[in-house]
Amino acid sequence: MGEKKMVVAFAVMAAAVVLSFGIFRFLNQRKTEMLETVPEEAGLEEEMLPEEGTEQEMPAEGEESFSKAGVLLDSNPQSGAEGWTLVYSEEDQPELTLSLVFGETSLCDFGEGEAVCDNGAFETGTTVSVEGTKSGETLIVAKMTKSE
Numbered sequence: 306m307g308e309k310k311m312v313v314a315f316a317v318m319a320a321a322v323v324l325s326f327g328i329f330r331f332l333n334q335r336k337t338e339m340l341e342t343v344p345e346e347a348g349l350e351e352e353m354l355p356e357e358g359t360e361q362e363m364p365a366e367g368e369e370s371f372s373k374a375g376v377l378l379d380s381n382p383q384s385g386a387e388g389w390t391l392v393y394s395e396e397d398q399p400e401l402t403l404s405l406v407f408g409e410t411s412l413c414d415f416g417e418g419e420a421v422c423d424n425g426a427f428e429t430g431t432t433v434s435v436e437g438t439k440s441g442e443t444l445i446v447a448k449m450t451k452s453e
Contacts, residue, residue: 371436372434373393375393377429377433378430389404390402391444403442403444404443405444409421411437413449413450415431431451
């Protein structure tokens with residue numbers, strides 16, 4: 306009788322191991338599928354994603370990489386000064402803002418191909434995707450693309 310209990314216990318343990326392995330494989334496959342669809346579901350185009358194997362510049366201390374979609378808002382419409390703000394949201398935080406800073410290497414694509422940004426050509430209310438380096442309440446723009 307004792308030998309029969311050991312065989313049953315061994316069979317139960319083997320079944321548990323096989324079941325655990327199957328669950329692990331299923332979850333790992335599901336995670337891989339989800340990671341592959343995230344760019345599509347977020348509205349990101351393939352060329353907006355970094356290429357595998359390329360080095361990414363690390364932000365300096367107090368800075369962080371930033372990549373979000375939002376809406377452009379003219380910071381000083383009455384003054385005529387060209388200051389632009391990005392209005393965006395994060396989980397549980399609607400209407401966050403960042404002042405946009407454009408440099409000589411800031412690239413924009415508003416449907417006519419990528420070129421150095423001309424902030425005189427922007428329009429309030431335009432939906433954009435922006436990548437850059439965030440420092441406090443300021444975003445140094447690396448790339449901005451008009452969203453359709």
